[in-house]
Amino acid sequence: PAVVTLAPYVPGKPIEELEREYGIRGSIKLASNENPLGPGLRALEAIAAAAGDIGLYPDGSGFALKRALAAKHDWPMDGITLGNGSNDVLVMIAEAFLTQQSEAVFSQYGFAVYPIAVQASGATARVAPARPPDAPMALGHDLDAMAGLVGERTRVVFIANPNNPTGTWLEAAALERFIGSVPPSTLVVIDEAYIEYAQDEAFPDASRWLAAYPHLVVTRTFSKAYGLAGLRIGYALSHPAVAGMLNRVRQAFNVNSLALAAARAALEDGEHLARSVAVNRSGMKQVCAGFKALGVRHIPSVGNFVLIDCGRPAQAVYESMLRQGVIVRPVGNYQLPNHLRITIGTQPQNERMLAALQQALH
Ligand code: PMP
Numbered sequence: 001p002a003v004v005t006l007a008p009y010v011p012g013k014p015i016e017e018l019e020r021e022y023g024i025r026g027s028i029k030l031a032s033n034e035n036p037l038g039p040g041l042r043a044l045e046a047i048a049a050a051a052g053d054i055g056l057y058p059d060g061s062g063f064a065l066k067r068a069l070a071a072k073h074d075w076p077m078d079g080i081t082l083g084n085g086s087n088d089v090l091v092m093i094a095e096a097f098l099t100q101q102s103e104a105v106f107s108q109y110g111f112a113v114y115p116i117a118v119q120a121s122g123a124t125a126r127v128a129p130a131r132p133p134d135a136p137m138a139l140g141h142d143l144d145a146m147a148g149l150v151g152e153r154t155r156v157v158f159i160a161n162p163n164n165p166t167g168t169w170l171e172a173a174a175l176e177r178f179i180g181s182v183p184p185s186t187l188v189v190i191d192e193a194y195i196e197y198a199q200d201e202a203f204p205d206a207s208r209w210l211a212a213y214p215h216l217v218v219t220r221t222f223s224k225a226y227g228l229a230g231l232r233i234g235y236a237l238s239h240p241a242v243a244g245m246l247n248r249v250r251q252a253f254n255v256n257s258l259a260l261a262a263a264r265a266a267l268e269d270g271e272h273l274a275r276s277v278a279v280n281r282s283g284m285k286q287v288c289a290g291f292k293a294l295g296v297r298h299i300p301s302v303g304n305f306v307l308i309d310c311g312r313p314a315q316a317v318y319e320s321m322l323r324q325g326v327i328v329r330p331v332g333n334y335q336l337p338n339h340l341r342i343t344i345g346t347q348p349q350n351e352r353m354l355a356a357l358q359q360a361l362h
Contacts, residue, residue: 002122009116013327027325030343030353033164033194033305035227037279037346039262040272043228046265047258058257065260068267069235073207078240081247082255086193086221086234089246090158091117093217093236096245097155097187098123105149106158107141109166109334111191114158126154131168138299139307139336140168143178150182157182160191161206162198165331165341167301172204179206179213187242189217193234194303196225196273197280203302207237214239222259224304225276226266231259280304283344290354294361305343307331310361314340320360326353 012031019027062082070077083089094117098104102123106114108130118125126149130139140163150157162169170178179188190206207218221234233255236246266272287306291298297309310317318330318340329341342353 002119006116006119007333009112010333012329013322015327018322018325018327022323022325024323024325027327028345028349028352029327030345030349031327031329031341032229033224033303033343034229035225035276035304036283036344036349037227037272037276039227040266040269042265042269042272043226043262046261047231050258050261053257056257057253058255058260060253062255062260065264068264069237072267073237075207075210075237076240079210079238079243081236081238081243081250082260083234083236084251084254084256084259085223085232086191086219086236087113088232088254089219089234089236090114090189090191091120092246092249093156093187093189094118094121094123095249099155101153102155103151103153104156104158105146105154107146107163109139109163109336110141110158111160111164111193112333118156118158123155124153126151130166137166137168139166141170143170143174147178147181150186154186156187156189158189158191160193161204162194162301162303164194164303164305165307165329165334165336165339166299167303167306168299169198169200169203169302171200171202173202175204175206176209179209179216182215184213184215187215187217188213189219191219193219193221193224195220196277197304198302199277199281200302210237210239214241217242222263222266225273225280226263227272227276228259228262228266231256231262233259233263279346280344283347283350286347286350287342287344287354290350290357294354294358296357296361305341307336307339307341310338310340312338314338317357317360321353321356324356324359326356328353
């Protein structure tokens with residue numbers, strides 16, 4: 001019954017589908033928070049070098065990548081779980097730790113995969129109300145509200161920091177206090193898919209708390225700032241005992257060999273990462289100035305995307321932009337009918353997006 005009533009995850013519209021439907025060419029997709037620069041050269045070279053081996057199964061333990069990640073995070077290899085995207089590790093967490101008798105807590109406008117993973121496991125979702133739309137960090141996590149929902153049957157709390165789709169974030173002191181307040185029998189998952197973009201000094205890398213809190217799990221991905229979304233690779237850092245549980249439900253060979261090779265190379269390509277973050281920073285400035293000029297309200301974001309309030313039903317705005325060859329993301333699944341989530345692109349892509357938005361609004 002939990003599966004029958006599940007609303008499936010709706011991805012951004014693929015370019016091919018749009019162009020076939022509308023008979024247009026040369027469209028751009030700013031709908032899935034991908035890196036507009038794509039992968040770095042070193043990752044591409046690693047993929048080419050690994051391509052000859054795809055007749056063989058990948059290293060099912062991901063030894064070489066885990067060794068590199070262990071060095072990066074100063075954390076033992078047996079506390080690392082690789083996933084087919086970080087989505088895969090989020091699902092593994094639900095599968096391993098949730099039952100029909102347990103509960104999971106997440107925020108109203110938290111990442112869309114949490115409710116799906118929780119419901120599919122048969123557990124009960126306890127959804128915390130978000131921060132008010134007019135407060136700072138609008139629609140972001142309200143940690144007090146979340147703490148109020150953590151009870152005896154809560155096995156997992158999911159928090160994205162920065163959060164998607166709001167772009168809001170939680171500062172170090174408040175987040176650590178929250179983790180410390182959750183009983184050790186409840187896992188706290190801090191999903192850091194967008195951490196590379198968050199530059200504020202008070203923004204925490206939760207992995208530094210792993211040794212202090214055995215019930216903490218931190219997830220990361222290569223899909224965003226590293227530009228490897230199509231390869232599907234992400235990971236969880238946790239206490240080795242938690243990783244042992246995730247490893248029990250992990251599919252054999254869940255991460256492919258090209259992804260393993262590319263991720264290793266991407267970790268060594270600090271230049272591409274820095275370029276990606278810099279392009280995002282200037283692009284964010286560009287689009288926020290553009291929204292202001294158009295009189296469109298947005299929630300300040302530390303990610304590579306921004307949530308705007310169209311001030312009217314967003315579906316018509318979305319469709320007008322589609323007809324102009326610009327794909328953005330409606331967030332109706334969150335009951336935010338007036339909002340659109342827009343990924344930061346390259347300078348010319350942002351310009352085109354803003355022109356399409358203006359045309360759609362006027
Ligand atoms: N967490 C958050 C907050 C995300 O926005 C996304 C991607 N939309 C993911 C996790 C999953 O990304 P991936 O599976 O590509 O690692």
